[in-house]
Amino acid sequence: MGSDTNFRAKPDLSILRDDVLAVSAYHVPPAEGLIKLDAMENPYRLPAALARTLGERLAQVALNRYPPANPAAFKAKLARAIDLPAGMALMLGNGSDELIHLVIQACAKPGAVVLSPWPSFVMYEMSAKFDGCRFVGVPLRADFSLDGDALLAAIARERPAVIFIAWPNNPTGNLFDRSAVEAILDAAPGLVVLDEAYLPFARDTWLPQLADGAKPRPNLLVLRTLSKLGLAGIRLGYLAGDSAWIGQFDKLRPPYNVNVLTLATADLLLDHLDVLDAQAAEVRAERARLLAALRALPGVTAFDSAANFILFRVADPDGVFAGLKARGILIKNVARMHPLLAGCLRTTVGTPQENDAFLDALKASL
């Protein structure tokens, strides 16, 4: 005590923003030694031969050079792979999380509102708040469908700069009624971002609507990511929309936000999308099996899902979550996220073996 070597001055944090000090950090629980079904990752790795090809490709990458500030050739290849409508532009992000943040940042005039049906992806709210916007979550109905009247009233009242709609929604897993989303697009005074993170499992998209001659949607943006398709580790998302929007957002983008290893990996895998598509097909088949197995369990209400996860309700979510964890399975407890999610847990669809282990552990934990 009192010796000089032990003395360390405490940093004075008072210069930090009050809202930063007040918020608790986005919690990523440790998953060491557990079967990881908490984060909607694809459970499959690349086949060994393709992984070796990737290794060779990555070995050729010039790590001493900055990435291209505008990887035009890669973006053109991506545009072809996804059938980007003519005249539309793409912007790449360090995951779609970064793009959510940049869209909001670009619109964050004083008093700007970001709106989303709620509960939905927590990053919409976090990014809005960190960029000084007011966030308005419009409650879903009890069956997790859109409350069209409440949404249209909120849009008229709040005049949101940006509306986020997850398609399908996380954490509920459902696709909303398309005509209800059309009504939101008709009424929105600002941008509407359709977040298609789960496209490989929903196979339902708004991308063609970007250039529907009969019904132009100049304020529609479509957000996607490679994360849930099987490349969560490389962090690559993309935003599609009118080049007038993309050009403005691009001013805020850190010039080297997507690194050379990510670009090289994605470039190779665009030539092998059949591999990732086949993995997604296995996940979709397992989703159907898992849903049926959950529905056969007394005391479990499992909801339909167009994503690679299933939301289900039990009487004692904390007890079941802890029971699963004690048996080596990590899922996500969303029961306290929102009153509509009372009793709810969310599990990612894993491999058949992982799903069997989950079901066994669940039966023992109910």
Ligand SMILES: *Cc1c(COP(=O)(O)O)cnc(C)c1O
């Ligand atoms: C998982 C998820 C994302 C993914 O974000 P990345 O940063 O691309 O990994 C985006 N939106 C929703 C709704 C998600 O569930």
